[in-house]
Amino acid sequence: MRLKNILIVVKDMEKSKKFYHDLFGLDVIFDNDGNVILTEGLVLQDEKIWKRFIEKEVVPKSNSCELYFEEREIEAFMQKLEKLYPLTQYVNKLTVHNWGQKVIRFYDPDGNLIEVGTPM
Numbered sequence: 024m025r026l027k028n029i030l031i032v033v034k035d036m037e038k039s040k041k042f043y044h045d046l047f048g049l050d051v052i053f054d055n056d057g058n059v060i061l062t063e064g065l066v067l068q069d070e071k072i073w074k075r076f077i078e079k080e081v082v083p084k085s086n087s088c089e090l091y092f093e094e095r096e097i098e099a100f101m102q103k104l105e106k107l108y109p110l111t112q113y114v115n116k117l118t119v120h121n122w123g124q125k126v127i128r129f130y131d132p133d134g135n136l137i138e139v140g141t142p143m
Contacts, residue, residue: 028066045107057069089137095141112130126141
């Protein structure tokens, strides 16, 4: 068995596809009416579909998991993020861990937690 994809729930599919393309270069490889697979295995699912499947409310900013990306030029990434998405809500702006890794954490437009860090 192997892990195939990671799925996150989104309210506005077009806005989310643009966000993940603009910031991370992820492209659509499959689009099936509310279920979109992006490169790198990230799946976006329309919130209405998710609610119908699990019969529960979606809890944005639940902080129970995060998407993790690595970026060598993290300062340039931060400038890009602030330019393209100036209303981004940060959990923490640029932080340097005691082991030397630089990271930032923020929410996507739907409250999914994202961490971008320099490679270890």
